[in-house]
């Protein structure tokens with residue numbers, strides 16, 4: 001079985017992973033030999049979002065030690081590696097270029113095969129890393145940059161059913177967190193505050209696009225803003241005027257309820273159309289959210305579907321998911337040449 005080294009640098013995580021499948025027909029036995037991640041969150045926190053120039057500078061500093069660490073942790077050397085995989089798109093251009101250039105140089109100088117992987121494919125199949133999920137399955141991907149629903153027919157074969165027409169779900173959490181003077185990234189702190197008030201839906205923000213597979217999250221962020229302005233809790237110049245904990249809890253909990261409902265509605269819509277589906281996978285950074293996981297699990301089980309969400313270390317950006325997809329590309333002889341680009 002091939003040993004794959006994968007590199008991921010599409011946004012604000014520098015990551016490397018080594019993967020070796022023990023048994024290609026049983027993911028429960030497959031081996032992530034290492035999964036190393038350097039998160040730049042502390043670097044971007046004070047700006048309330050990712051600053052692309054700082055992100056690429058940090059990738060440049062970290063990529064070599066992170067890759068070295070992944071090899072060492074996996075107890076292999078570059079000679080043992082059969083192919084070098086890298087996230088080639090989509091992502092921040094400056095960040096992608098660091099990983100891609102590094103991977104190309106490493107592959108070229110060591111005479112290794114190169115495999116470009118789409119970051120979104122990485123997220124889609126992240127639920128398979130440690131699970132045997134029967135095809136076809138539904139995959140809901142929700143991260144800071146993307147939100148989409150896919151029908152997954154096989155490894156590397158999937159159909160886009162719908163996607164966000166504006167902001168991603170994670171972006172809605174991050175932007176509302178910024179309105180509320182909360183730290184970046186918004187998702188985890190919004191979940192914590194919502195839990196403190198039992199995930200109650202105080203403000204009943206509008207759930208957009210109920211009967212479509214597409215999503216829209218920019219409206220909900222604007223609804224939060226207008227509601228705060230209307231109540232004199234927020235001013236466009238002076239920003240947040242009411243800094244009470246209860247307001248932050250109530251807005252957080254209402255937002256989380258709305259996002260969970262929107263996701264649930266999409267799944268129910270798909271269950272009605274695709275009766276052959278036996279399982280649902282929920283992936284991406286937002287899939288770290290325990291409340292949404294539980295809501296979607298409950299709804300899946302009520303509709304006789306199995307529910308899978310990856311281990312949280314495979315939800316947020318990581319290189320293990322890139323290695324997993326690359327392994328399947330390797331089996332299909334889908335290699336990249338050195339003109340591989342980020343577009």
Ligand code: KG4
Nearest residue numbers: 143144145170185187188285286289316317
């Ligand atoms: O997948 P990811 O690491 O990066 C992208 O590809 O975008 O996702 C990051 C996103 C952020 O927007 C963050 O707020 C969100 O995932 N996130 C969460 C939680 N943890 C991270 N959203 C909701 N609840 C969480 N517990």
Ligand code: ZN
Nearest residue numbers: 123143316317
């Ligand atoms: Zn991602």
